Amino acid sequence: MTGRSFALQAQHPAAYLDGDSVVQLDDGAVLSLAHDLRRSASDDIEFAQAAFHWVRDEVGHSYDVRDPRVTLTAGEVLRERVGLCYAKSHLLAALLRVAGIPTGLCYQRLTHGDGYVLHGLVAVYLEGSWHRQDPRGNKEGVTAEFSLTDERLAWPIDPTVGEIDYPQLMVSPAASVVNALRSTSDVLSLYDTGLPTALDDRDSTAATMPAAE
Numbered sequence: 001m002t003g004r005s006f007a008l009q010a011q012h013p014a015a016y017l018d019g020d021s022v023v024q025l026d027d028g029a030v031l032s033l034a035h036d037l038r039r040s041a042s043d044d045i046e047f048a049q050a051a052f053h054w055v056r057d058e059v060g061h062s063y064d065v066r067d068p069r070v071t072l073t074a075g076e077v078l079r080e081r082v083g084l085c086y087a088k089s090h091l092l093a094a095l096l097r098v099a100g101i102p103t104g105l106c107y108q109r110l111t112h113g114d115g116y117v118l119h120g121l122v123a124v125y126l127e128g129s130w131h132r133q134d135p136r137g138n139k140e141g142v143t144a145e146f147s148l149t150d151e152r153l154a155w156p157i158d159p160t161v162g163e164i165d166y167p168q169l170m171v172s173p174a175a176s177v178v179n180a181l182r183s184t185s186d187v188l189s190l191y192d193t194g195l196p197t198a199l200d201d202r203d204s205t206a207a208t209m210p211a212a213e
Contacts, residue, residue, distance in 0.1 A: 006132070006151070006165055006167075007167060008104075008106065008123055008130050008132075008167055008168075008169045009167045009168050009169060010104060010123075010130060010169040011169075011171070013102035013125040014102065015102075015171055016097070016102035016103055016104045016125065016169075016171055017097050017100065017102055018097070018171070019094065019097060020171075020172050021073065022072060022073050022074070022090050022172065022173050022178060023073075023074055023090050023093045023094045023097065023105075023172065023173070024073050024074040024075050024094055025094055025097055025098050027073075027074055027075035027078070027094070029075060029078050029079060030074050030075055030078055030091070030094050030095065030098065031098060033054070033078060033095060034051070034094075034095045034098040034099055035098075037050045037051050037054060037095065037099075038099050044099070044100075044101055044126060045126055045127075045148070047096075047099055047101070048096055048101055048124055048126060048146070049146045051092060051095040051096055051099075052092060052133055052135055052146040053146065054095075055088050055091050055092040055095070055135040056088070056135040056136070056137055056138065056144065057137070057138075058081065059077060059078075059081050059082060059083055059088050059091065059135075059137070060081060060082045060083075060137065061082075061083070061084065061085070061088070061136055061137040061139075062082055062083060062084050062087075062187045062188065062191070063084070063187075063188065063191050064137060064139055065082065066188065067082045067187070067188075068186040068187055068188045068189070069082055069187065070181055070184060070185060070186070070187050071083040071084075071087045071181075072086075072087055072090070072178065072181045072182065073090065074090050074091045074093070074094035074095075077090060077091040078091055084120075084181075084187060084191075084195075085119055085120045085121065085134075085135075085136045086120035086173065086177045086181065087181070088120075088135045088136060088137070089105055089120045089121055089122045089135060090105075090173060092122050092133075092135045093105060093122050096122075096124060101124055101125065101126065102124070102125035103122050103123070103124050103125070104122065104123045104130070104169035104170055104171065105120065105121075105122060105123075105169070105170045105171075105172070105173055105174070106120075106121055106122065106123050106132060106166060106168065106169050106170065107119060107120055107121070107166045107168075107174060107199060108121070108155070108157055108163065108164065108165055108166065109157075109162070109163055109164040109166070109197070109198050109199075110155055110157065110163055111158075111161055111162070111163060112195075112197075113192065115197055116162065116163075116197045116198060117195050117196070117197060118174070118176070118177065118195065118196040118197060118198060118199065119136075119154075119155070120173075120174075120177065121133065121134040121135070121136070121153065121154075122134075122135070123169055126148060127148060130169065131147070131148050131151075132151055132153060133146055133147075133153075134152075134153040134154045136154045138154075142154045142155070164198075166199055168199070168203075170203075174196070174199060174202075174203040175202040175203055176196040176199070176200050176202060176203055177196055179202075180194060180195055180196055
């Protein structure tokens, strides 16, 4: 699936520049890393790609590295250097917003064991349109790359088995994600049975409405 074949429902790009208690723009370590990456980048695209690679490669995916620590906020993810897909997306969104690049949070529903799991990623506004990026982390069988043309996500969805690309582009994380991570002290114990399986009614209140760009 190409980036141009999937239409996100988004507010004006300016709505995706502010921080909150999870996508922290006031964390000193987040600010420092964003400024370091920015200094070595020639433009917004080069910076966005560098930030994507940093989060994808320098922050371990909790399940891949078998690390039970719980991280949720951008600052926590940066300090601990570990997190689930949601947490890594929160850090990437914070880094990009610090640099003035509109970045929203978006989700997929993927098959997971005998059911489904909600997967988190981001979309960046560059060159006049939104582009989804997946900083989850690569491993055998999973290759996600930064791209402003054809999407190169970790997993393309298969609608025939009930998988979904949710079109809502959110300013803040889905409530179900925040609540799930705050409810546990062991991410690995949560991973198999306790993660959100879909966007729910609480999340829909944060969903954005289509708007002309």
